[in-house]
Amino acid sequence: MSDNLEPIERLTDMFRRLDGVGRKTAERYAHNIISLPEADALEFAEAIIKAKTEIKRCTVCCNISTGDVCDICGNDERDHTTVCVVEDPKAVMAIEKTRQFRGVYHVLHGTISPMRGVTPDKLTIKDLLARINNSEISEVILATNPTVEGEATAMYIAKLIVPLGVKATRIANGVPVGGDLEYTDEVTLRRALEGRYSML
Amino acid sequence: MSDNLEPIERLTDMFRRLDGVGRKTAERYAHNIISLPEADALEFAEAIIKAKTEIKRCTVCCNISTGDVCDICGNDERDHTTVCVVEDPKAVMAIEKTRQFRGVYHVLHGTISPMRGVTPDKLTIKDLLARINNSEISEVILATNPTVEGEATAMYIAKLIVPLGVKATRIANGVPVGGDLEYTDEVTLRRALEGRYSML
Numbered sequence: 001m002s003d004n005l006e007p008i009e010r011l012t013d014m015f016r017r018l019d020g021v022g023r024k025t026a027e028r029y030a031h032n033i034i035s036l037p038e039a040d041a042l043e044f045a046e047a048i049i050k051a052k053t054e055i056k057r058c059t060v061c062c063n064i065s066t067g068d069v070c071d072i073c074g075n076d077e078r079d080h081t082t083v084c085v086v087e088d089p090k091a092v093m094a095i096e097k098t099r100q101f102r103g104v105y106h107v108l109h110g111t112i113s114p115m116r117g118v119t120p121d122k123l124t125i126k127d128l129l130a131r132i133n134n135s136e137i138s139e140v141i142l143a144t145n146p147t148v149e150g151e152a153t154a155m156y157i158a159k160l161i162v163p164l165g166v167k168a169t170r171i172a173n174g175v176p177v178g179g180d181l182e183y184t185d186e187v188t189l190r191r192a193l194e195g196r197y198s199m200l
Numbered sequence: 201m202s203d204n205l206e207p208i209e210r211l212t213d214m215f216r217r218l219d220g221v222g223r224k225t226a227e228r229y230a231h232n233i234i235s236l237p238e239a240d241a242l243e244f245a246e247a248i249i250k251a252k253t254e255i256k257r258c259t260v261c262c263n264i265s266t267g268d269v270c271d272i273c274g275n276d277e278r279d280h281t282t283v284c285v286v287e288d289p290k291a292v293m294a295i296e297k298t299r300q301f302r303g304v305y306h307v308l309h310g311t312i313s314p315m316r317g318v319t320p321d322k323l324t325i326k327d328l329l330a331r332i333n334n335s336e337i338s339e340v341i342l343a344t345n346p347t348v349e350g351e352a353t354a355m356y357i358a359k360l361i362v363p364l365g366v367k368a369t370r371i372a373n374g375v376p377v378g379g380d381l382e383y384t385d386e387v388t389l390r391r392a393l394e395g396r397y398s399m400l
Contacts, residue, residue, distance in 0.1 A: 005266055007255055008255065011248060014244040017232070019232050028219055031290055038253075041249070044214045048248070049242060050207050051241075052241035053238075066207065089231065090228075090231060
């Protein structure tokens with residue numbers, strides 16, 4: 001028996017499905033589970049089932065939510081004419097932490113990536129278009145990540161929505177606050193220069 | 201809603217119990233689960249339950265096993281007079297991969313660590329002593345990790361078993377194969393020098 005036991009092997013395979021988890025790490029996690037008291041392991045399994053069954057998508061913005069409509073979409077104090085389009089629920093959380101944005105969101109659940117088989121119809125773009133057609137939206141901020149796929153997705157959506165009479169804006173690129181020019185890549189630095197603004 | 205949803209929060213807490221998983225990583229894993237198809241998430245939960253319920257400890261060596269006696273202890277071709285004492289099941293797998301060792305194992309499931317509340321009675325030391333008393337064991341190789349706790353645990357066990365007429369040996373320390381002296385810490389290098397052997 002130089003190999004793993006079958007139940008550990010199966011659990012290891014499960015952990016490998018998580019982002020950035022390789023074989024060694026997945027094996028370590030599986031052994032961690034074996035070392036947990038039985039009640040804790042069952043609680044872990046239950047938490048997975050509950051998270052998966054209790055969490056659905058907000059029928060308005062497609063963000064994850066425990067109700068039919070998420071707390072942000074259901075909040076009358078938010079500005080429902082400004083929609084910030086993001087790739088995933090974690091981006092919503094990141095922007096909410098700034099306490100700067102008072103509009104609402106639209107979560108794409110990915111970016112267009114023909115290489116990985118993600119075509120536009122796999123994202124919530126049609127829901128966004130329906131939302132623009134059915135409600136008063138004046139500005140859509142495209143806040144996908146500044147990656148090749150994020151940029152392409154933003155451009156794809158912008159081309160679809162501008163003809164609908166909506167203003168499409170893109171978040172700025174630049175040197176991160178607290179960052180160091182010396183360690184900033186050229187593309188970012190070039191964008192930071194292009195986006196320079198007058199100080200006084 | 202700038203905070204996480206409760207089911208995600210709970211699942212994040214679960215993932216944080218795994219070794220080396222901090223808040224950010226646990227949150228990422230929880231979101232990974234949410235993104236899985238429902239069947240896969242349920243399969244994941246089931247794999248945890250199965251691994252936990254199907255895997256027990258070998259009644260002889262305390263290694264993890266699906267049967268009452270593990271494949272190694274049940275193998276008559278192994279040398280049952282030489283017992284290699286290790287901290288955990290992963291160490292057994294590591295040694296088995298060398299295909300060098302033909303003896304059997306004893307898994308402690310930890311090291312003595314008063315700081316973390318792990319006293320000798322929390323480990324399987326008494327099972328080892330019973331094994332030595334009830335069977336023909338001539339040598340016990342103490343193969344706990346070369347850490348402060350691993351060394352202390354090896355020494356503690358050696359002191360208990362030598363009076364029982366058993367030879368207690370410790371695995372060698374030295375420069376890892378393929379390693380570089382320049383990047384080897386002084387303690388390891390000192391041990392490597394102490395353990396030098398004649399070449400011809």
